[in-house]
Amino acid sequence: xxxxxxxxxxxxxxxxxxxxxxxxxxxxxxxxxxxxxxxxxxxxxxxxxxxxxxxxxxxxxxxxxxxxxxxxxxxxxxxxxxxxxxxxxxxxxxxxxxxxxxxxxxxxxxxxxxxxxxxxxxxxxxxxxxxxxxxxxxxxxxxxxxxxxxxxxxxxxxxxxxxxxxxxxxxxxxxxxxxxxxxxxxxxxxxxxxxxxxxxxxxxxxxxxxxxxxxxxxxxxxxxxxxxxxxxxxxxxxxxxxxxxxxxxxxxxxxxxxxxxxxxxxxxxxxxxxxxxxxxxxxxxxxxxxxxxxxxxxxxxxxxxxxxxxxxxxxxxxxxxxxxxxxxxxxxxxxxxxxxxxxxxxxxxxxxxxxxxxxxxxxxxxxxxxxxxxxxxxxxxxxxxxxxxxxxxxxxxxxxxxxxxxxxxxxxxxxxxxxxxxxxxxxxxxxxxxxxxxxxxxxxxxxxxxxxxxxxxxxxxxxxxxxxxxxxxxxxxxxxxxxxxxxxxxxxxxxxxxxxxxxxxxxxxxxxxxxxxxxxxxx
Amino acid sequence: xxxxxxxxxxxxxxxxxxxxxxxxxxxxxxxxxxxxxxxxxxxxxxxxxxxxxxxxxxxxxxxxxxxxxxxxxxxxxxxxxxxxxxxxxxxxxxxxxxxxxxxxxxxxxxxxxxxxxxxxxxxxxxxxxxxxxxxxxxxxxxxxxxxxxxxxxxxxxxxxxxxxxxxxxxxxxxxxxxxxxxxxxxxxxxxxxxxxxxxxxxxxxxxxxxxxxxxxxxxxxxxxxxxxxxxxxxxxxxxxxxxxxxxxxxxxxxxxxxxxxxxxxxxxxxxxxxxxxxxxxxxxxxxxxxxxxxxxxxxxxxxxx
Numbered sequence: 001x002x003x004x005x006x007x008x009x010x011x012x013x014x015x016x017x018x019x020x021x022x023x024x025x026x027x028x029x030x031x032x033x034x035x036x037x038x039x040x041x042x043x044x045x046x047x048x049x050x051x052x053x054x055x056x057x058x059x060x061x062x063x064x065x066x067x068x069x070x071x072x073x074x075x076x077x078x079x080x081x082x083x084x085x086x087x088x089x090x091x092x093x094x095x096x097x098x099x100x101x102x103x104x105x106x107x108x109x110x111x112x113x114x115x116x117x118x119x120x121x122x123x124x125x126x127x128x129x130x131x132x133x134x135x136x137x138x139x140x141x142x143x144x145x146x147x148x149x150x151x152x153x154x155x156x157x158x159x160x161x162x163x164x165x166x167x168x169x170x171x172x173x174x175x176x177x178x179x180x181x182x183x184x185x186x187x188x189x190x191x192x193x194x195x196x197x198x199x200x201x202x203x204x205x206x207x208x209x210x211x212x213x214x215x216x217x218x219x220x221x222x223x224x225x226x227x228x229x230x231x232x233x234x235x236x237x238x239x240x241x242x243x244x245x246x247x248x249x250x251x252x253x254x255x256x257x258x259x260x261x262x263x264x265x266x267x268x269x270x271x272x273x274x275x276x277x278x279x280x281x282x283x284x285x286x287x288x289x290x291x292x293x294x295x296x297x298x299x300x301x302x303x304x305x306x307x308x309x310x311x312x313x314x315x316x317x318x319x320x321x322x323x324x325x326x327x328x329x330x331x332x333x334x335x336x337x338x339x340x341x342x343x344x345x346x347x348x349x350x351x352x353x354x355x356x357x358x359x360x361x362x363x364x365x366x367x368x369x370x371x372x373x374x375x376x377x378x379x380x381x382x383x384x385x386x387x388x389x390x391x392x393x394x395x396x397x398x399x400x401x402x403x404x405x406x407x408x409x410x411x412x413x414x415x416x417x418x419x420x421x422x423x424x425x426x427x428x429x430x431x432x433x434x435x436x437x438x439x440x441x442x443x444x445x446x447x448x449x450x451x452x453x454x455x456x457x458x459x460x461x462x463x464x465x466x467x468x469x470x471x472x473x474x475x476x477x478x479x480x481x482x483x484x485x486x487x488x489x490x491x492x493x494x495x496x497x498x499x500x501x502x503x504x505x506x507x508x509x510x511x512x513x514x515x516x517x518x519x520x521x522x523x
Numbered sequence: 524x525x526x527x528x529x530x531x532x533x534x535x536x537x538x539x540x541x542x543x544x545x546x547x548x549x550x551x552x553x554x555x556x557x558x559x560x561x562x563x564x565x566x567x568x569x570x571x572x573x574x575x576x577x578x579x580x581x582x583x584x585x586x587x588x589x590x591x592x593x594x595x596x597x598x599x600x601x602x603x604x605x606x607x608x609x610x611x612x613x614x615x616x617x618x619x620x621x622x623x624x625x626x627x628x629x630x631x632x633x634x635x636x637x638x639x640x641x642x643x644x645x646x647x648x649x650x651x652x653x654x655x656x657x658x659x660x661x662x663x664x665x666x667x668x669x670x671x672x673x674x675x676x677x678x679x680x681x682x683x684x685x686x687x688x689x690x691x692x693x694x695x696x697x698x699x700x701x702x703x704x705x706x707x708x709x710x711x712x713x714x715x716x717x718x719x720x721x722x723x724x725x726x727x728x729x730x731x732x733x734x735x736x737x738x739x740x741x742x743x744x745x746x747x748x749x750x751x752x753x754x755x756x757x758x759x760x761x762x763x764x765x766x767x768x769x770x771x772x773x774x775x776x777x778x779x780x781x782x783x784x785x786x787x788x789x790x791x792x793x794x795x796x797x798x799x800x801x802x803x804x805x806x807x808x809x810x811x812x813x814x815x816x817x818x819x820x821x822x823x824x825x826x827x828x
Contacts, residue, residue: 065701085703101698103691104818114691115702118684 014077016041016200017062017093017169021071024057031057033224034071039169044191044201046211046232049221050244050443051414055204058221059171062202063095064088086117094167096158096175102146108157109142115161125164133160136190151300152183159190169200176210178469180300181504188214207472208237222246245444260291264463265344265432266325270318270332272311280304282311283487289463291431294454295492296478297467298503304487305436305467306349312434312465313346314339327431337372343431345369347421349440349467351414355421358410362402363387365409366394366424374428394423398449415446422450426457433457436467451477471503485509530774531658535666536732538770540565540724543669544748545755545762546676547720552752553680554713555693555706555819556604559615562745563622564596564718565725570626570633572726573736577633582641586665586726593722594715596622601714605707608823619745627738634737641665641731665727672720677759689713693817696824706824721745754799756815765799772798 015038024032032054039045049055060066062073064082072079075091082088085095102111109126116125126142133140138156146154155175162170172191176184191201191214205211211218211232218232220243228243266289272282282304289295299305310316311324311332318324318332325331326342336346346369348354356365367387370376376386391406398419402412409417418438425433438454439447455477458464467484468474474481480492483506490506505511544561551558571592576585600618603609641663644650649660680686689709692699696706724744729736747769755761772795780791 064703085701089703097701101695101701103694103698105694106687106691110687110691113684113687114699114704122684 014074015039016076018074018077019058019062019071020074022058022061022068022073023070024054024061024066025069030224032061032068035221035224035226037219037226037229039200039202040217041168041200042195042198043216044195044203044214046215046218047202047204047221048208048211048218048240048244050445052223052443053221053244054224055221056173057224059095059173059202059204062088063093063171089115089165089167090117092166092168093171094162094165094169095171095173096155096162097173102154102157104147105145107143107145108140108149111146111157112142112161112164116164128164129160132164136160136163136193137186138190151178151302152180155179155187159187163194167199169202170194171202171204173204174206175203176205176207178301180507181471181500182508184210208232208240211240212237220244241444259293260461262290262328263288263325264291264327265289265312265434265465267312268323268325270308270311270323272307272316272318274307275316280307280487282307285487285489287465287482287489287492289432289465291461291463292458293480294458294464294466294478296474296481296495297465297484297489298469298471298474298481298507299467299484300507301469303484305484307487308484308489309346309348309434309436309467313344313348340369340372343373345425345428345430345433347425347433347435347438349436351417351421352410356409356417359408361406361408362391362394362412362420363406365420366390369424370428390424390427391420393427394420397427398423398453415442418442419446419449422453426453429460430457430462432463432465434465438466438468439470439473440468447473471500474498483507528654528657530778532662534767534771534774535658535662536770537773538767539666539669540727540732540744541748541751541769542763542766543665543672543727544721544724544745545751545766546669546673546759547717547724548748548752549755549757549759549762550676550680550689550720551713551717552820553693553757553817554689554710555696555817555822555824556710556714557611557615557821558597558600558604558618558714558717559612559749560596560600560618560622560745561717561721561749562741562743563619564593564721565622565745565748566626566739566741567592567596567622567629568722568725569728569740570630570725570736572722573633573638573729574629576638576730577636580638582638582730585638585730586723589722589726589730590719591722593718593720593725595718596722597714597718600718601711604823605710605714608825611821611823623739630736630738635735637735638730640734663731665723665731668723673759673763680759690817693819696819696822700824700826706826710824721748724748751799753816754804757817764802768802769795769799 017039019035019037022032022035023030035058047055047058057066061068064085064087073082074080080091103114109129112129113122113125129140129142138160140153140156140160146157155178175187179187195201203211203215212235215232218230218240219226220228220240222244232240267285267287270282270285274281280303285308287295297305311318314334314336321330321333323332326339326344329342331339331342352358357368363384364387367376367382370390374390376383376390388406394400395402400416400420400423402416412420422435422438435454438450442450451473454464454466466474466478475495478495480494481498481503482492483490483503485507486509493502544565548558548561568589572585572589575588576582579585596618600614603614604611643661643663646660650656680690688704692704692706692709700706725741728740751762751765751769755765776791776794780788
């Protein structure tokens with residue numbers, strides 16, 4: 001079943017691009033170890049693997065951004081050495097980056113110009129930009145500055161920029177991670193069209209259902225090595241996940257919880273002006289969260305989720321104390337520490353720099369959020385033994401893997417650090433937990449541990465508010481799901497009612513039509 | 524009438540070194556590098572410029588010596604911050620301290636010597652036009668060079684591809700690298716341009732402003748140039764406004780003190796700073812949004828290879 005030539009059509013031809021024994025070494029660490037991959041024209045080829053499996057390293061080598069330590073790359077059967085991305089582009093290799101390689105303070109046209117070789121005049125380029133964006137149905141206004149655009153529009157720039165070089169081979173690194181389902185569907189139409197035009201596409205994604213639907217071939221990496229090449233259409237999502245992880249992923253099980261009758265977290269008509277140039281205004285936000293319940297907040301990043309988190313955690317204060325009520329006490333004017341003393345706990349999106357101080361030890365980071373209410377400070381002095389005990393307990397309960405007992409936060413991998421941060425807060429037995437993007441960039445194993453921990457916490461009677469862009473995650477753990485768009489929060493839908501279509505419409509800013517809304521209200 | 528003309532002439536003379544030094548720093552900062560060593564590069568330009576002119580008797584060679592001195596100083600900075608990824612603020616401050624000390628050493632034997640200052644343009648008829656004649660057609664070459672420089676920089680930044688790439692490096696060096704641009708090389712050139720401008724601005728002082736050298740003669744002009752770049756929100760047009768405004772208020776408050784206006788002299792001396800801050804704040808309030816500073820300004824970049 002593995003390693004067969006996909007659909008046999010090309011057996012007598014050479015592949016468009018071949019990597020043979022590609023190896024990349026960073027010191028003692030092998031990021032890629034002897035990877036072979038064949039890319040054929042008119043195919044969408046998936047590249048799968050967990051975080052740290054070596055996907056990014058492989059595509060960076062193919063795109064000329066890094067030099068492989070050993071092995072070779074062949075283009076149409078001929079060995080090539082790429083000195084840099086511009087040489088890769090000249091050969092017909094294009095790339096759309098995961099973290100957009102855009103310049104916020106430049107215009108769309110300037111951003112596109114930077115990705116081209118600059119042989120044509122700016123005016124000709126701008127004209128061609130309009131033409132390409134029209135041809136592929138990717139509308140763009142060349143004069144707008146990037147910071148004014150939505151995430152979906154930003155990705156359009158990346159794709160149009162790549163297409164303007166007329167690439168024979170296009171690499172896309174997790175293109176749908178930040179898109180609404182509808183935006184993703186539009187992208188798939190474009191990709192199908194590119195495939196029909198005879199181009200080859202290498203598609204990196206974590207979303208296995210998407211890969212099954214779109215891709216003709218899949219190469220799976222694990223720990224820097226290739227473990228399989230297969231046809232994803234003949235696999236199940238579970239079998240693909242098994243190959244990626246090298247074992248079974250623990251199923252997340254909802255625990256039957258008891259709901260409290262009194263709400264533990266209430267937000268009453270909260271409005272807040274943005275505090276920075278590109279910020280979002282919170283617009284009359286209301287929600288109510290009882291104990292034992294998980295409320296999910298979906299939405300494309302940058303629609304006010306960060307601002308809502310800041311207002312709930314006390315990083316920003318509301319004018320009216322009654323707008324945020326924790327455990328029945330008006331807390332809108334309270335500081336973070338005061339809110340923690342009421343029994344609230346907060347896990348921000350950014351692990352390093354917001355959730356933890358990167359260069360401080362885990363025990364010190366435990367103290368930073370636990371000093372108010374966890375008995376780590378006695379008579380004004382730090383109880384070092386108590387802080388270390390918290391680290392040990394979090395390590396044990398949440399399987400945090402680290403090199404020594406109390407390392408610097410920055411030395412942990414993303415997944416392990418996230419387990420520590422979530423663990424640190426949950427061990428305080430909070431009455432209310434507000435958590436933002438709990439499994440962003442975390443591999444499948446760690447994500448399952450974190451989701452289970454959130455479910456268990458809710459089952460023990462806490463109120464949990466989860467902000468996430470991952471609809472599958474919300475569907476898995478949330479009881480109700482609301483959508484944030486342009487600083488407004490939709491009415492929550494019961495998870496059973498919240499189909500991808502409905503959520504996608506809300507995420508794109510359209511309200512549900514009256515019949516559907518009435519239907520949702522009855523549930 | 525003649526007083527007005529004299530005031531305008533002295534305003535231009537006082538503003539020109541600020542404008543030249545700030546133009547160079549603007550380009551450096553637009554590439555994402557914060558070089559706080561402008562004062563040190565300027566004073567080195569002053570010492571070496573004066574030495575060059577004194578030994579050869581040529582103002583042009585003196586100016587070239589000043590430029591070379593500024594470039595050499597900026598290369599030290601580039602080596603430290605771009606090559607070795609040292610903190611830019613600390614290195615810039617160290618560069619100023621180095622420049623102040625070294626220039627005193629170089630210029631020690633020249634204190635008290637005099638040279639013939641740079642000649643002023645003298646066109647038949649045109650220079651003789653009352654009021655504007657000498658202002659427009661009777662300046663020294665440095666004034667014309669400074670204006671050509673800022674116009675050239677504006678054209679370079681906003682009308683050429685190389686300028687676009689430079690701005691891109693200052694906005695997001697990770698993206699610029701990912702697209703295949705040599706971020707560190709581009710920044711090195713920008714830092715060198717900043718050094719050349721600071722050196723020329725420093726050389727202007729002993730070659731045209733006062734025809735002799737004294738240690739520490741830049742007297743904080745490098746710091747003012749740095750501040751002008753920030754207050755101008757990194758825009759060449761506003762930089763011209765800021766530099767001339769600062770020069771104008773400096774000269775006017777001197778005359779005002781001379782006329783015996785009953786305001787404490789300390790307040791009058793603070794006036795140029797105050798006026799510049801107020802006007803540039805008002806200018807930047809009218810901004811349309813987006814970040815004004817180059818987003819990558821002052822951050823260290825190490826490409827992974």
